[in-house]
Amino acid sequence: MISAKNLTMIYGTDHKAVDDVSFEIGKGEIVGFAGPNGAGKTTVIKMLTGILKPVSGSAVINGYDIVKEPLKAKSSFAYVSDNPDVLLQLTGLEYINFIADVYKVPTEERAPRIKEFSERFAIADALDTPMREYSHGMRQKLMVIAALIHEPPVWILDEPMTGLDPSAAFELKQMMREHAAKGNCVLFSTHVLEVAEKLCDHIMIINHGRSIYQGTVEELEASYPGKDLESVFLELISYKKSDETEA
Numbered sequence: 001m002i003s004a005k006n007l008t009m010i011y012g013t014d015h016k017a018v019d020d021v022s023f024e025i026g027k028g029e030i031v032g033f034a035g036p037n038g039a040g041k042t043t044v045i046k047m048l049t050g051i052l053k054p055v056s057g058s059a060v061i062n063g064y065d066i067v068k069e070p071l072k073a074k075s076s077f078a079y080v081s082d083n084p085d086v087l088l089q090l091t092g093l094e095y096i097n098f099i100a101d102v103y104k105v106p107t108e109e110r111a112p113r114i115k116e117f118s119e120r121f122a123i124a125d126a127l128d129t130p131m132r133e134y135s136h137g138m139r140q141k142l143m144v145i146a147a148l149i150h151e152p153p154v155w156i157l158d159e160p161m162t163g164l165d166p167s168a169a170f171e172l173k174q175m176m177r178e179h180a181a182k183g184n185c186v187l188f189s190t191h192v193l194e195v196a197e198k199l200c201d202h203i204m205i206i207n208h209g210r211s212i213y214q215g216t217v218e219e220l221e222a223s224y225p226g227k228d229l230e231s232v233f234l235e236l237i238s239y240k241k242s243d244e245t246e247a
Contacts, residue, residue, distance in 0.1 A: 001027055001154050001185040002048065006057035009043050009209075017043045019209040020057070025187055025202075030180050032196030032203040033189040036237055040209040041189045042082060045158050048187075049079045062154055075103065077154035078147040082162070082189075084139035088132035092123065095131060096146045103150035110149055117145040120171045137163040144172060155179060157188035161195065173199055193229045207237045 002025040009018040018040045025031050035041050046052040048059045050066045050073065059066045062076035087095055093114070100110045118124040121141040131139055140163045148155075155176070161169045176186045176199065190196055196203050197217050205213040213220060213236060217229060224232045 001025055001029075001062050002156075002187060003060040004044070004048065004057070005059075007044060007047050007054050007059060008056045009040075009047060009052060010055050016209050018047070018054075018206075021206065021209070021211050022057075023204055023211070023214055025185050027183045027185060028180050029201045030176055030186045030199055031188075032200040033187060033206075034191070034193065034196060034203055034233065035189075035206040039206045039237075041206060042158055043209075044206070045079075045156060045187075045189065048156055049077065050074060075150070076152050077156050078150075078152045080140075080143050080147045080155075080157045080160045082158040084136065084143045084163075086143075088134075088139075089130060091128050091130050092118075092134070092138075092142045093127040095142060096127075096149060099146040100149045105150050113149055113151070114145070117148065120175070121145065121168050135163075137165055137168065140164055141168055148175075153184045155184070155186040155188070157186070159189055159191070161190065161192065193233055197229050205233065205236065212236060 005022050007018055007021045008016065011017050021040070021044055033041050033044070043052065047054045048061065048066065050070050053067060061073040064073035064076060066073045087098070090098065096114055097110070115124070118127060121144070123138060123141050126134065126138060131142060134142065140160070144160060160172060164172065173195070176188070180186055200217065202214065202216055203220070204211065220232055221227070221229060224235065227235070
């Protein structure tokens with residue numbers, strides 16, 4: 001459902017923020033995307049979603065090339081960015097309806113979805129309040145609800161749990177599982193390795209714009225006997241950094 005081939009992004013004249021990254025995510029999969037700050041995770045996500053055009057390589061979402069068929073590709077995914085501070089002059093309900101209008105979701109279909117999502121995230125009582133009065137976590141909940149309003153098969157989420165309270169984070173993880181169980185897919189970036197360990201079918205790790213691991217958590221931990229995932233992750237990115245420095 002997501003196919004990335006040789007994605008490359010160069011900033012300025014020679015800084016490769018993403019260097020030849022490829023991966024495939026199929027139906028029913030939840031994939032965690034990890035890496036240190038500045039590793040290139042958000043840049044990859046922005047190329048997948050059409051915010052940035054890759055210098056080279058391609059991204060296909062649900063069968064549609066994001067560059068060649070952008071509207072069809074964008075109608076196929078939900079995107080939650082790492083910044084929930086948008087259109088804060090609108091109320092929560094106005095923002096959700098605005099996004100629903102963009103995706104041409106009929107009123108009779110959006111109403112029960114808004115009710116379900118807002119109740120699951122415990123934000124129903126705040127929907128008539130301007131978002132500028134929301135906390136960061138409340139804005140994050142609203143961004144997730146709006147992104148899911150058109151029920152796309154592919155979810156692409158950039159640090160979606162940042163700022164969420166434990167109850168909302170639990171609900172979002174449950175929703176990811178429910179979505180994948182229906183034959184859809186989820187890609188989400190995270191710094192919380194425990195979440196990736198418990199939730200994901202596969203994880204991808206990048207550092208300095210390069211893919212350094214793709215596979216299951218179990219396979220990764222088996223390569224480093226006696227170490228937990230956090231220790232493995234730190235050793236992996238430290239080794240890669242040292243290896244590149246020596247090169």
